[in-house]
Structures are given as C-alpha cells and as structure tokens.
Amino acid sequence: MKTTIAEVGKHVNESVTIGVWLHNKRSSGKIAFLQLRDGTGFIQGVIVKSVVGEELFEQAKHLNQETSLYVTGEIVEDKRSPLGYELQVTGFEIIQEAHDYPITPKEHGPEFLMDHRHLWLRSKKQHAIMKVRNEIIRATYEFFNDEGFVKIDPPILTGASAEGTTELFHTKYFDEDAYLSQSGQLYLEAAAMALGKVFSFGPTFRAEKSKTRRHLIEFWMIEPEMAFMDHDDSLVIQENYVQHLVQSVLKNCDMELDVLERDKEQLEKIKAPFPRITYDDAIEFLKKEGFEDIDWGDDFGAPHETAIAKAHDQPVFITHFPTEIKAFYMQPDPNNEKVALCADLIAPEGYGEIIGGSERIYDYELMKKRYEEHGLEGPAYEWYLQLREYGSVPHSGFGLGLERTVAWISGTEHIRETIPFPRLLNRLYP
Ligand code: 4AD
Ligand code: MG
Numbered sequence: 001m002k003t004t005i006a007e008v009g010k011h012v013n014e015s016v017t018i019g020v021w022l023h024n025k026r027s028s029g030k031i032a033f034l035q036l037r038d039g040t041g042f043i044q045g046v047i048v049k050s051v052v053g054e055e056l057f058e059q060a061k062h063l064n065q066e067t068s069l070y071v072t073g074e075i076v077e078d079k080r081s082p083l084g085y086e087l088q089v090t091g092f093e094i095i096q097e098a099h100d101y102p103i104t105p106k107e108h109g110p111e112f113l114m115d116h117r118h119l120w121l122r123s124k125k126q127h128a129i130m131k132v133r134n135e136i137i138r139a140t141y142e143f144f145n146d147e148g149f150v151k152i153d154p155p156i157l158t159g160a161s162a163e164g165t166t167e168l169f170h171t172k173y174f175d176e177d178a179y180l181s182q183s184g185q186l187y188l189e190a191a192a193m194a195l196g197k198v199f200s201f202g203p204t205f206r207a208e209k210s211k212t213r214r215h216l217i218e219f220w221m222i223e224p225e226m227a228f229m230d231h232d233d234s235l236v237i238q239e240n241y242v243q244h245l246v247q248s249v250l251k252n253c254d255m256e257l258d259v260l261e262r263d264k265e266q267l268e269k270i271k272a273p274f275p276r277i278t279y280d281d282a283i284e285f286l287k288k289e290g291f292e293d294i295d296w297g298d299d300f301g302a303p304h305e306t307a308i309a310k311a312h313d314q315p316v317f318i319t320h321f322p323t324e325i326k327a328f329y330m331q332p333d334p335n336n337e338k339v340a341l342c343a344d345l346i347a348p349e350g351y352g353e354i355i356g357g358s359e360r361i362y363d364y365e366l367m368k369k370r371y372e373e374h375g376l377e378g379p380a381y382e383w384y385l386q387l388r389e390y391g392s393v394p395h396s397g398f399g400l401g402l403e404r405t406v407a408w409i410s411g412t413e414h415i416r417e418t419i420p421f422p423r424l425l426n427r428l429y430p
Contacts, residue, residue: 006040008075008085015090017072018043021122022098024105027061034060036071036087042124044081045071047089056091065104066122068095082255110414117421118430128256129417132249132410136402137201139248140222143241144199149224152191152198154184159380162186163327167206180205183399185329186384188225189360192395193387199224201402211425213414214302214352216403218423225397231331231341231359234396235317238345238355239272241400242315246270249409262411266349269313276317279339282308299325306350315354319343328370331359331394341396351408357398364388 003016023042024035034045049057063069073089103119113120120126144151159176161168162183169180184200191198200223208215224241226234246267249257257264277285282304286294289307294300300308300318308316320339323332330340342358361367367388371377406418416422421430 004040005036005038005043005083008043008083008087011075012077012085013074015072015074016087017070018087019095020045020069020071022063022065022067022069023122023124024065025060025063032057032060034063034071034089036069037122037124037127041083042127043083043085043087044078045073045087045089052089052091059094060089060092063094064098065101066098066119068098069093070095082258110416114416114422114424114427115430121420124259126417128253128259129406129410129412130420131256132253132260133402133406133418135249135253136245136406136409139245140201140241142248143244144224147197147237149197149199150191150195152184152188152195152200153202154181154187154191154200154223156181156203160186160376160384167208169205169207182206183221184223185225185397185399188223188397189384189395190387192225192227192397193391193393196228197224197226209425212302213416214404214407216415216419216422216424219419220402221399222402223397223399225395227393227395229396230394231319231343231396234357234359234398235276235319235343236273238317238343238357238398238400239274239315242274242345242354242405243270243272245405246409257410260410260412262409266313267409270315270348274314274317274345275312276319276343277308278320279318279322280320282318285311297322297324302352305346305352309346309348309350309352313348315348316346317343318346326358328374328376329358329360329367331361332366343398347404347408349408349411352404353401354404354408355398355400357396359394359396362388362392362394364392 001016003011003018018038020036020038022034023037026033030049032047036043036045047060069092071089071092073087075085076088078086102116157173157178158181162185171178181204183204188198188200203218204221205218250267283296286304320333321342322338323340326340326342330342333339333341340358344353345355347354367385403415403418407415412418416424
C-alpha cells in the first residue's frame with residue numbers, strides 16, 4: 001500500500017511503499033541505514049543484505065544523496081528514533097538517480113547555502129523551520145476566525161505610501177506611478193468601517209538598504225484592524241494572539257522544535273498579559289544600562305531593543321513613542337500630545353520588534369492638519385481622509401511581521417532562513 005512518512009503510524013507491521021528521496025546513508029558489510037525523506041517527514045530505512053539479496057544491497061550502498069525512489073518495506077516500532085518507527089526495506093525502485101549533490105552533510109557558508117536555496121530547503125533544519133512557519137500561519141487564521149475577524153486582502157499595487165515615503169519600490173502602472181505595498185493598513189481601516197474587525201495576511205515590500213539579521217526586502221505581515229477599539233483593547237488582542245501562536249507551535253511542532261534544538265522552556269513561560277513600559281521608562285532604563293548615545297526623541301536600534309528584552313522573560317510592549325518618530329496616522333495621547341497611543345512589541349531573547357501598532361486618528365480636523373504637515377495630497381490619499389467624514393469612530397490596529405515571529409519561536413538566528421525564498425539586499429535569486 002502507498003503511504004507517506006507522516007502516516008506510517010497507521011501501518012505498523014504492514015508492508016508499505018513510500019515515494020522518497022535519499023537524505024543520507026551509512027553502511028557496513030551486511031547492513032545499510034538509509035535516511036529517507038518524503039516531505040512529510042524523515043524515516044530510517046534498514047536494508048539487510050540477506051533480505052534483499054546481493055545485487056539490490058550493492059545498489060543501495062552506492063545511491064547518491066537525493067536520488068528519488070519508491071521504497072517498499074515493513075513499518076516497525078522503534079522507540080529510539082524521533083519518529084518512533086523505522087522501515088525494514090524489502091525492495092526499492094529508483095525513479096531518478098541524482099547527480100552529485102552540492103549540499104553535503106559537511107559545513108557550508110551562508111552565501112553558498114543562499115545560492116542553493118532551492119535545494120537547501122530540503123535539509124532537516126529548513127524543513128523544520130517551514131513547518132513552524134506553516135503552524136504560525138494556521139494558528140493565525142484560527143485565532144482571528146475564532147475572534148470574529150473577517151479576512152480582507154488589500155491591494156499590492158498602490159498609489160500611496162502607508163508608512164513613509166523613502167522605502168518604496170516604484171513601478172509603472174501603465175502611465176501612472178505605482179508602488180509595491182509597504183502595509184495594507186490604510187485599506188484595512190476602510191474595511192474595518194465596513195466589517196468591524198478585519199485582518200489581512202500578505203506580502204509587503206520595503207526598499208530598505210538594511211543588511212541585518214532582522215530585515216527582509218519582501219516580508220509577510222498580518223494586519224488586524226478593529227473599529228471601536230482603543231489602544232489598550234488592541235494590546236489585549238495582541239498579547240492573546242502572540243500567546244496563541246506560541247502555544248500552537250508548542251503543541252503541534254514538538255518534533256520540529258527538537259530538530260531546531262529550541263529551548264522549549266523559554267516558550268512555555270510565555271503567558272499574557274505581557275509587561276508594558278512607556279518609551280520614557282525605556283529611555284531611563286537604557287541610560288541606566290550605560291547607553292549614553294540615546295536621548296528622548298531617538299528611535300531604538302537593535303542593541304537597545306535587545307537590552308530591554310533581556311530584562312524580561314516575556315515579550316514587552318514599549319508604549320507612547322514620540323509622535324515625531326512615528327507614522328502620521330497615530331492618535332496623540334490626550335494627556336500628552338507629544339506622544340502617540342502606540343506600541344511596539346519586542347520579542348524575548350533579542351529577536352527584536354515583532355509588532356508595531358497604534359490607535360488611529362479619527363478626528364477629521366486633526367487628520368487634515370497631519371495631511372498638511374506631511375504634504376499628503378492627491379487621489380492616492382483623498383479617500384483615506386474621507387473615512388473621517390462619514391461616521392468616524394475610534395479604531396486601532398497593528399502589524400505582526402511573520403518572519404521575525406518565526407525566527408523567535410523557532411529560535412532561528414537569521415531571518416533569511418524563515419521564508420522559503422528570501423529577498424535580501426543584493427539577492428533576487430533563486
Ligand atoms: O512597524 P511596522 O512598519 O508597522 C506597519 O507597517 C503598520 N502599518 C502596521 C499596522 O499597524 N497595520 O511593521 C510591522 C511589523 C514590524 O513590527 C516587524 O515585525 C515587521 O513588520 N517588519 C519587518 N520584517 C522583516 N523585514 C522588514 N524589513 C520589516 N519591517 C517591518
Ligand atoms: Mg515598527
């Protein structure tokens with residue numbers, strides 16, 4: 001019977017056939033161990049000369065890594081293996097004999113691996129990261145559906161900049177100028193006025209010339225937007241959402257976290273509510289920690305965020321940033337107009353900012369003033385101001401960066417490994 005590695009538990013002591021690739025092998029005179037993978041998982045195949053005969057045994061010993069096969073054998077329980085089962089091979093049929101595979105079990109540098117990303121994805125670690133990514137996506141839909149949100153797909157080709165004018169990818173839209181979306185937020189605000197609670201999940205683009213372990217040029221963002229919700233209401237949704245992501249991965253990706261050697265205790269600790277500190281307190285804390293370069297009005301860099309994160313074992317909200325360094329649409333704090341009702345959520349263990357969010361300005365006159373200050377005009381922006389004319393209500397929203405969240409939860413040092421085909425500064429291939 002044909003099956004997959006993920007399903008072998010249903011076929012104990014039965015003979016099955018599985019389509020596989022040869023991941024690795026070792027052999028002695030009479031027995032060979034084949035590490036096999038089929039995409040759904042990894043299993044060890046044991047091949048014994050006296051069972052399969054001289055000819056097949058010799059053939060098995062000389063198979064190249066990544067050769068594709070149909071392998072047949074009996075599934076037996078094996079408590080020592082991570083999967084709990086192994087395959088006692090009775091025969092196999094080669095589909096394609098692989099040429100010499102460039103990625104061997106020995107160490108390779110990151111540039112070599114990135115050049116071979118189309119093949120590198122097959123490795124055990126990359127496989128595990130993609131499974132964690134998939135679980136985070138699944139748990140995202142689960143969370144927002146259970147909370148009554150409606151999924152909205154904002155456009156990718158846009159006429160306006162949502163976050164700032166410097167980091168846009170420009171393209172032609174027939175005779176007009178267009179940009180790849182930096183954020184779907186402005187459209188989600190319109191949708192929230194139609195559907196109440198909405199969220200998007202899609203690719204976003206930033207032409208940032210940053211080459212760090214936290215920046216991608218193209219990344220995926222989850223952006224919820226909620227009518228009649230203030231800043232504090234939004235923080236509660238954010239912490240419950242992030243807690244749900246962590247718990248879902250712990251529950252459904254146990255084997256993958258083991259492959260990644262993730263310290264699960266760090267994840268098990270994650271429990272809402274998360275600590276909240278103001279920007280003012282953060283500045284004071286950083287000065288005490290010996291950061292002399294930081295002053296009120298400055299934005300935080302990676303070392304600042306890491307220092308703040310290290311002081312907590314939960315994700316931390318930094319709230320009330322200076323209005324000056326944040327986006328034009330953020331609601332100023334009625335108690336202190338110099339700061340905005342906003343928050344960044346900083347992941348533990350130095351993985352950086354995973355969420356940016358705020359309450360939005362809903363007063364027509366104040367938004368009009370911001371348009372003048374920021375020089376926003378023309379058809380690309382007019383519609384957004386109009387939202388403040390027809391039953392404008394307090395509303396809030398946020399954006400969670402998928403890849404930074406995958407990096408944190410999976411314990412992956414560099415963001416380039418958290419997306420199948422990363423777009424980085426100076427890398428458009430593969
Ligand atoms: O803080 P950002 O820029 O916020 C927004 O775009 C808002 N419009 C979202 C909203 O309120 N609807 O980006 C949100 C998150 C960041 O916290 C970070 O996790 C991720 O997106 N992010 C990046 N991830 C990878 N590479 C980059 N270059 C990123 N820039 C932002
Ligand atoms: Mg941000």
